[in-house]
Amino acid sequence: MTTLTYAASDSVTMLGRNLKHMLRYPSLTLMLIGQPVLILLLFVYVFGGTMGAGLPGGSVAVGGAEGRADYLDYITPAILVMTVASVALSTAIYIAKDATEGIIDRFRTMPIAKGSVLTGHVLGALIQTAAALAVVLPFALLLGYRPGAGVAGWVGAVGLLLLLGLALTWLCLALGLAAGSVETASNSPMFLMLLPFLSSGFVPTDSMPAGLAWIAENQPFTPVIETLRACLDGTSPGADGWWAIGWCVLVATASYLWARRLFSKVRAG
């Protein structure tokens, strides 16, 4: 076998290990999927009647079913983004657990493909992301979400969600390796679940105070959510699309380099 097939084979071995972990630790997987579902229910049924009436162009009565339906349409892209973030968070926990248990030291003294441990985690997270989206999206449809996207729109939306997953997973792997303990690793990436609230995901940014609006308009989640919204509506995302892709590629590349660097210095204990 060549170096490349060894690398692929070792990555698949590591992926198999990670998938077994997910199946044997179902409470974490369920929590990851349950979290965005709960937020969706909370925002649609508790806040939705009022929030929907306040959306731009909204002339519906406060507290009505129409408002809830409008708000469901408005926040579903943000909920999908939170689903991706939620899965990425778990990789920080998994990698921190690996690092503190000494098994990474074992892998590092073996003649295996260098990146395979991290690649295995990334592949595992992408599979889990796809599985989580396959639960959350139908759930939104069940509540009455009706996107107007054609084939191109769906391809764009799914592609962007997976690219976002790639970026956030590498970021969480780096955060997990930097954490030094499983406890820290389960807290330090939490900001990824909060940032979507400070974006255009739940309310239009121009309804926020000036300073906050500036942050919301310029943080990475806003172009990602706007692009997703456009794709799912079947419209063109325009410049937001390039910003979204650019942010994802930037975060993925920087985090990849950071994670690789941290991985070579891991020390159990």
Added chain:
Amino acid sequence: MSNHTTAIEVAGMTKSYADNAVLRGIDLTVPVGTVYALLGPNGAGKTTMVRILSTLTAADAGEARVAGFDVRREPDGVRRSIGVTGQFSAIDELLTGRENLKLMTDLAHVRGAEARARVEELLARFDLTDAADRRAATYSGGMKRRLDLAMTLVSRPRLIFLDEPTAGLDPRSRRGLWQIVRELLADGVTIFLTTQYLEEADQLADTVGLLDDGRLVAEGTPAELKAQAGGETLDDVFLALTGHAATPRKEDDETDDELEEIR
């Protein structure tokens, strides 16, 4: 410098973490097919030594060849030749014993019937067949250590590093592990082990190196060292050569090598 009769060759090795010098110039040679025991108290630099020789940490200065490969320039050659069982359990607790060993055969690119045979053979040899399909998290300390070592042996390394292999084990498990070390030696495997237990070095080692505060203060066969210091036991030797006892105090157990971790 190196040839097929030398398993490990170290010259002038130093390592510091921040202002803390952990290794202050180590020279040693381990012939193929022998057991070398690095004996010393907590914080003496034993684990750092193993980490450098097993390519996990880079030394600040000095040369080291392991199985004929330079640890700095040819780490992959070293990794193909060695097996390492560290101080911290390096098993996957969410997997079963059998799955842990299967993980190792997969990573060693051994497949099919040969892989299955190797897994079953190691399970039997380490008395883990009955527990093979239980998650490793349910194993006792001794069983975890046995599984850890079995995983190290999957790739059939000719040179094995054991970092405090019996720390925390009960006397029965400890003797079982000694027996395994003797069997490996009979197969011609070279073993480099670290220990705080004088009895362990006395029982197993062809050569004992006394490591104290980052320096190798004495080296020889257990008999030579005892003769040199005029003592009955290696305890006497350690006391005579370093002015303090080697056996760690109980309360130090938790601070194991913490000094070495300061960076």
